Amino acid sequence: QVQLVESGGGLVQAGGSLRLSCAASGRTASDYAMGWFRQAPGKEREFVAAINWSGGSTYRADSVKDRLLISRDNAKNTVYLQMNTLKPEDTAVYYCGARWRNWSTTMSAYEYWGRGTQVTVSS
Numbered sequence: 001q002v003q004l005v006e007s008g009g010g011l012v013q014a015g016g017s018l019r020l021s022c023a024a025s026g027r028t029a030s031d032y033a034m035g036w037f038r039q040a041p042g043k044e045r046e047f048v049a050a051i052n053w054s055g056g057s058t059y060r061a062d063s064v065k066d067r068l069l070i071s072r073d074n075a076k077n078t079v080y081l082q083m084n085t086l087k088p089e090d091t092a093v094y095y096c097g098a099r100w101r102n103w104s105t106t107m108s109a110y111e112y113w114g115r116g117t118q119v120t121v122s123s
Contacts (some may be wrong), residue, residue, distance in 0.1 A: 001026055001112070002024055002025070002026035002032055002098045002111070002112045003024070003025045003026060003112070004022055004023070004024050004096045004097070004098060004112055004113060004114035005022070005023045005025075005114055005115075006020060006021065006022050006094060006095065006096050006114040006115070006116055006117040007020070007021050007022075007023070007117055008020040008021045008117060009093075009094060009117030009118045009119045009120075010118070010119070010120070011120045011122060012086055012119070012120070012121055012122070013121070013122055013123075014086060014087055014088055014121055014122065014123050015085055015086065016086050016121075017082070017083060017084045017085075017086065018083045018086065018119060019080055019081070019082050019083070020036070020080065020081040020083065020094055020096075020117060020119070021078055021079070021080055022034060022036075022078065022079040022080075022081075022096030022114060023076075023077065023078050024077045024078065024079070024096075024098060025077060030053060030074040030077060031053050031100070031101065032053055032098040032099060032100060032101070032112075033050060033051065033052045033053050033098070033099050033100070033101060033102050033103035033104070034050065034051050034070075034072060034079040034096060034097065034098055034103070035047065035048075035049070035050035035051075035096070035097045035098075035099070035103055035104065035105075035110055036048040036049045036050070036070060036079075036081045036094060036095070036096060036097075037094070037095045037097060037107055038090075038092035038093065038094045038095065038119075039092055039093050039095065039116075040091060040092040040093075043092075045095065045107050046061070047061050047105040047106075047107070048060070048061055048064055048068065048081070048094070049061065049064070049065075049068055049069075049070040049081060050070065050103035050104065050105065051070045051071065051072050051079060051103060052101070052102060052103050053101055053102075055071065055072045055074065057103070058070050058071075058103075059103060059105065061105075064083075064090075067083065067084050067085045067086075068081060068082065068083050068084070069081075069082040069084075070082075079096060081094070083119070086119075086121045087121060088121045088122065088123055089121075090119060090121050091119060091120050091121050092119060093116040093117065093118050093119075094116060094117050094118075094119055095113055095114055095115075095116045096113070096114045097110030097111075097112065097113050097114075098110060098111060098112040098113075099111050099112075
């Protein structure tokens with residue numbers, strides 16, 4: 001079992017930056033691939049970025065890959081999402097998910113979820 005807790009969200013001006021963190025706990029937390037998803041009000045949860053268990057392979061959605069960077073520190077069991085040049089359309093609740101070994105862009109593939117952290121980008 002893996003427990004996930006997101007943090008780092010908040011209010012930021014357009015063009016600013018935030019770094020989200022996802023702290024994972026569990027006996028084999030570092031063996032899980034991690035994904036970031038986001039959900040804006042009235043919309044379905046959508047894929048943002050993912051990283052495999054070793055940290056050697058990442059994937060980002062085309063809509064954000066020029067501005068976002070995903071990384072992980074297995075020693076700390078923490079995954080990060082560095083978000084730069086934020087836009088109002090980035091406003092959403094950001095969720096961290098975990099699944100065994102290989103990352104996925106599909107929400108249903110993830111076994112565990114955090115409760116989310118709110119990101120609000122103002123103009």
